[in-house]
Amino acid sequence: MNESTIDSLREALKHSPNNTPLRLLLADTLLGLNRLEEAETEYTQVLKFVNDTKAKIGLAKVFYRKGNYSACNVILEEFIESGRADIEALVLYAKGLLKENSVAKAIDTYKRVLGIDPNFYDEELDSQLRVKGGPTESEPEEEDAYDSRFLQKPSINFSDVGGMDAVKKEIELKIIKPLLHPELYKAYGKKIGGGILLYGPPGCGKTFLAKATAGQVNARFISVGLSDILDMWVGNSEKNLHEIFELARYNTPCILFIDEIDALGASRSDMKQSAGRHLINQFLQELDGIDTSNEGVLIIGATNTPWNLDPAFRRPGRFDRIVFVPPPDEATRESILKLKLKNKPIDAIDYSQLARKTENYSGADIDAVIDIAIELKLESSFTDGVPKPIETKDLLNAVKKHKASTQEWFTTAKNFAMFANDSGLYDDILSYLKIKK
Numbered sequence: 001m002n003e004s005t006i007d008s009l010r011e012a013l014k015h016s017p018n019n020t021p022l023r024l025l026l027a028d029t030l031l032g033l034n035r036l037e038e039a040e041t042e043y044t045q046v047l048k049f050v051n052d053t054k055a056k057i058g059l060a061k062v063f064y065r066k067g068n069y070s071a072c073n074v075i076l077e078e079f080i081e082s083g084r085a086d087i088e089a090l091v092l093y094a095k096g097l098l099k100e101n102s103v104a105k106a107i108d109t110y111k112r113v114l115g116i117d118p119n120f121y122d123e124e125l126d127s128q129l130r131v132k133g134g135p136t137e138s139e140p141e142e143e144d145a146y147d148s149r150f151l152q153k154p155s156i157n158f159s160d161v162g163g164m165d166a167v168k169k170e171i172e173l174k175i176i177k178p179l180l181h182p183e184l185y186k187a188y189g190k191k192i193g194g195g196i197l198l199y200g201p202p203g204c205g206k207t208f209l210a211k212a213t214a215g216q217v218n219a220r221f222i223s224v225g226l227s228d229i230l231d232m233w234v235g236n237s238e239k240n241l242h243e244i245f246e247l248a249r250y251n252t253p254c255i256l257f258i259d260e261i262d263a264l265g266a267s268r269s270d271m272k273q274s275a276g277r278h279l280i281n282q283f284l285q286e287l288d289g290i291d292t293s294n295e296g297v298l299i300i301g302a303t304n305t306p307w308n309l310d311p312a313f314r315r316p317g318r319f320d321r322i323v324f325v326p327p328p329d330e331a332t333r334e335s336i337l338k339l340k341l342k343n344k345p346i347d348a349i350d351y352s353q354l355a356r357k358t359e360n361y362s363g364a365d366i367d368a369v370i371d372i373a374i375e376l377k378l379e380s381s382f383t384d385g386v387p388k389p390i391e392t393k394d395l396l397n398a399v400k401k402h403k404a405s406t407q408e409w410f411t412t413a414k415n416f417a418m419f420a421n422d423s424g425l426y427d428d429i430l431s432y433l434k435i436k437k
Contacts, residue, residue: 006030020050027058036062053079057089064092069099080109087113087120094125103129103235151222151251154215161205161212163332170323171196171213175298179217179253195287195299195318197261199306200325201406201413203364206302207259209325213300214255222248223257229264229279238282245286245297252296261301262308280310287318304409306425307416314425324428327362327406330355336366337395344374347389354395360404372398 009026016022027042043059046052056079063072076093079086090113097106110125158168174196178185198206207223214221224244231237241264248256258264264283287299301319303309313319328336334355341349358366373394381388414433417426430436 018049020046020052024052024054024058027055031058031061034065036066053086057086057092060089060092060096064096064099069096072096073100087116090116091122091125094129098125098128107235151220151247152211152214154211154221156208156212157215158212160215161209162335163329164205164209164325167198167209167323167325170321171209174321175213175255175300176217179219179298194294194320195301196321196323197301197303197306197309197313197319198323198325199303201327201362201409202304203362203405204325204327205363206325207257208363210255210257210300210302213298214257217253217255219253219255219298220251221255221257222251223259225259226263235278237279241279241282241286245294246292248297248299249292249294253298254296255298255300257300257302259302261313262303262305280312284312284318287313307420322425324426324432326428326432327360327404330359333358333361333366336363337370340366340370341390345387345389347391349390349395350392353392354399357396357399358404360406360410362404362406365402365405368402369395369398372401 006026006029009022009029013019013022013026023042023046027039027046030036030039030042040059040062043055043062046055047059056075060072060075060079063069063075073093073096076089076096079089080093090109094106094109094113097103097109106125107129110122110129113120113122161168174194178190198209200206211221211223222244229237229240229244231240245256248254264279287294289295299319301313306322314322334351337349337351337354358369361369370390373390376394376397377388377390410429410433413426413429414435417429417433418435421427421430
């Protein structure tokens with residue numbers, strides 16, 4: 001609208017000063033032209049005579065544009081608390097709260113908007129209140145369900161883990177011995193707890209090893225992954241992480257196992273989003289036990305890509321022991337094959353031959369080989385309905401179809417071990433590959 005239209009509206013109001021719709025039209029027009037002082041006057045005039053919703057939201061918009069966010073929020077807070085669920089008012093209130101750094105209240109308000117209209121989208125609020133690429137929101141769980149979901153009492157121990165003697169020895173020194181002989185460690189001023197980082201190719205039993213560690217010392221076991229911690233709302237991921245550490249501290253002695261730790265503790269120098277940095281800082285604080293002691297909490301992290309982990313995690317007192325978990329050796333592969341084929345229809349199996357043929361195969365690879373052999377046997381069993389026993393030749397054929405998945409990992413790992421290994425962190429990889437640097 002041009003100036004003449006505004007003049008016409010003002011002239012009409014002279015003859016009908018109590019015409020609320022006419023005055024609102026003038027106020028909205030002035031707001032649209034960003035003539036904020038004049039718009040404020042007209043909205044205020046309306047509210048002197050009637051408690052009009054549009055006038056209240058309009059006045060709040062004026063204050064928001066003028067940068068008077070507290071005045072804007074006071075108007076909207078009173079309006080919203082009266083029970084009126086107006087999306088426009090809620091969105092503006094969320095933005096006003098955000099301007100005043102009331103992030104938690106802004107998140108709650110935006111959640112109310114999405115509760116009214118799940119398809120609603122606001123670029124400004126989404127970019128600042130939601131974590132991009134985060135998982136979808138889930139219903140909150142009761143405290144008891146939370147505890148039972150995470151807390152476990154493993155029934156396995158080191159006797160169930162074939163091979164891995166070097167890894168077991170490291171864990172025994174760092175975790176098991178302190179729990180069995182606490183008085184000796186305290187005499188030397190060493191605390192019971194700390195962290196071990198397990199790294200190696202995927203599918204080589206890092207999770208199983210962590211669970212067996214808890215069983216070995218009869219400790220409670222908490223296993224968490226990305227989906228248990230990451231949340232779409234800014235600040236909630238840090239809260240989730242803190243609650244998990246608190247649960248571990250409350251249930252000592254406790255093994256806290258965190259899988260895919262590189263995704264939670266990625267290098268901050270590579271991060272563009274502040275939300276990710278905040279989560280890493282929270283993680284480091286929890287490891288340090290700044291507010292609460294981590295005495296009796298034994299933290300095991302697992303990763304396939306330790307080179308992506310922020311260096312701060314490897315400082316003393318955090319993950320100060322880094323242990324390489326290689327693919328199972330020949331004897332271990334033989335025991336895995338026997339275990340996996342137990343209670344299945346089999347003929348005489350040459351386990352030693354199969355173990356030799358599956359060099360560099362992970363436990364997951366061996367599972368895949370057995371699955372392929374079973375599928376081939378099922379096809380031939382469909383004709384008469386009689387299960388055909390699995391033979392050595394079936395498994396050898398399956399080995400030809402499924403190559404070791406660890407090879408790709410070792411190609412990448414070798415480059416880091418050769419050219420980014422000044423501290424000797426990846427010497428175990430070079431030893432395994434029989435490479436002299």
